[in-house]
Amino acid sequence: MQNLDKQVVSQALAWLQSQEPVWLCTVLATFGSSPREPGSLFVARGDGQHLGSLSGGCVEEDFLEQLCAGRFDKPVERIRYGAEGNMGGNRVTLPCGGSLSVLVERLAPSPANIEHLQRVLATLDGQTVKTRRVMLSQKSGGAQLLEDQRQGARVHFDPAENFVDIRVGPVSRLIIAGVSSVSVLCAEFASAMGFEVIVCDPREEVWTQFAVPGVRMEKVLPSVYIAAPDACHHATAIVGLTHDPRIDDLAMIEAVRTSAFYIGVMGSHKTSKARAERLQRSGGLSAEQVARLHMPIGLALGSKTPAEIALAVMADILRVQRGIARDAL
Numbered sequence: 001m002q003n004l005d006k007q008v009v010s011q012a013l014a015w016l017q018s019q020e021p022v023w024l025c026t027v028l029a030t031f032g033s034s035p036r037e038p039g040s041l042f043v044a045r046g047d048g049q050h051l052g053s054l055s056g057g058c059v060e061e062d063f064l065e066q067l068c069a070g071r072f073d074k075p076v077e078r079i080r081y082g083a084e085g086n087m088g089g090n091r092v093t094l095p096c097g098g099s100l101s102v103l104v105e106r107l108a109p110s111p112a113n114i115e116h117l118q119r120v121l122a123t124l125d126g127q128t129v130k131t132r133r134v135m136l137s138q139k140s141g142g143a144q145l146l147e148d149q150r151q152g153a154r155v156h157f158d159p160a161e162n163f164v165d166i167r168v169g170p171v172s173r174l175i176i177a178g179v180s181s182v183s184v185l186c187a188e189f190a191s192a193m194g195f196e197v198i199v200c201d202p203r204e205e206v207w208t209q210f211a212v213p214g215v216r217m218e219k220v221l222p223s224v225y226i227a228a229p230d231a232c233h234h235a236t237a238i239v240g241l242t243h244d245p246r247i248d249d250l251a252m253i254e255a256v257r258t259s260a261f262y263i264g265v266m267g268s269h270k271t272s273k274a275r276a277e278r279l280q281r282s283g284g285l286s287a288e289q290v291a292r293l294h295m296p297i298g299l300a301l302g303s304k305t306p307a308e309i310a311l312a313v314m315a316d317i318l319r320v321q322r323g324i325a326r327d328a329l
Contacts, residue, residue: 006124006171008041008052013117016109020045023072025063026134026166027054028101028155031082039154039166055081055100063102075141076105076134103134103164105141119145120168127233129169136163152323171196172235172321175260177222177251178242179206182266185310186241187212193314195237200225201247223250232258237317239297240265245275252279256289262320264294264313272296299329 008024015022025042042052048064059081066072082099107113123130123145131148135141148167156165174190176183179201187210190197197215200222201207207217218225225231226238238255239262240248248265252275255263267275272295279285279293298312299319319329 004052005039005041005168006121008043009117009121009124011051012043012107013114013121015043015045016107016114016117019109021109022107023067024105024107025052025054026103026105026155028078028103028164030101031099037154039168054102059100059102072104072106074106074138076103076136077138078103078136103166105134105143116143116145123168124170126170127230129167129234132166132168134164134166136161170233170235173198173233173237174317175200175222175226175232175236175238177201177226177238177240178244178247179203179210180241180243181209181306182241182309182313184210184212185307186239186313187215189310189314190317191215193318198225200251201242221250222247223254226251226254226258232260234259234261236260237262237321238264239313239317241297241313243267245278249275249279249283252293253283253285256285256292262294262317263292264297264316266297266309266313267295269296299326 012022012024023044025044027036027038027040029038030036036053036055040053042050042054042060044050044064044067046067048068050060050064054060054063062081078101080099080101120132129148131146132143133146134143154167158164172195174195174197176187176197176199179199183199187197187199191212191214198218199210199215200218200220202219202221204219207219210217222240232238236258238251238258238260240251242248243266252263252265265275275295276290279290280287294316297316298309299316301308301312301315303309303312319326
């Protein structure tokens with residue numbers, strides 16, 4: 001999903017560089033049913049040209065109508081659509097009675113704003129996660145980029161509501177160590193969820209069973225790929241899905257040396273216990289490094305089939321990415 005956000009920032013920057021003011025909108029919160037998650041972006045010019053999405057159609061139409069009528073002249077403001085919203089009235093109704101809170105920033109084509117969006121774009125293209133802090137004063141507004149490596153919600157409010165923090169960073173990446181029936185389905189699920197997916201396996205014969213559009217295939221040992229510079233960043237998840245310790249163990253040894261937010265490997269409780277002992281004894285990993293590994297991988301859904309296992313894996317990755325504890329499910 002962040003691929004679209006990158007396009008939005010690129011377009012906003014291009015318009016600013018052409019001396020056009022822009023209105024940059026960010027989804028702050030959703031209540032009930034909404035097709036876009038908090039942190040999603042939308043940008044528009046005063047003439048109605050736009051890119052991105054807030055809700056999938058109805059909200060954007062109302063926003064653009066009011067923008068072209070001269071609304072949204074403040075540096076920053078928050079608006080709400082849907083149930084009990086202060087925008088759109090009865091004309092805009094979200095599915096299932098939901099509502100949507102949106103941050104609207106009017107950005108003039110100033111050197112400071114151009115530089116800021118250049119830095120945001122570089123963050124989306126880079127290897128680290130940062131926080132975009134937007135001041136909520138309607139008199140001045142303004143934003144800055146701060147260091148931030150946390151997981152969890154993309155949007156955080158200051159308790160006093162003086163500012164809002166919006167986490168930005170590279171597109172979520174999934175590195176799958178080894179081709180298997182579970183790997184194929186996991187790659188399909190991850191691609192549909194907006195992940196950049198990379199599958200690594202040096203065995204030429206296994207690739208005949210792998211055909212997932214848009215997935216990058218690396219015919220090398222996963223451990224070799226994972227150890228390469230820039231292979232992993234803070235938005236990377238790494239999973240071992242072969243049941244072959246020659247592939248999975250080496251991948252885990254390299255994975256714990258990265259900043260990946262999720263590292264997991266497939267296997268039963270018995271297999272996982274043996275692997276933990278083996279990784280410390282032969283792999284040289286510390287107890288702290290082994291503790292980073294999700295073993296057995298995935299949520300305990302009683303999964304049996306490859307599709308069920310892949311679903312459990314991606315659900316657990318999403319849980320960790322959203323900062324949700326297992327006992328909070």
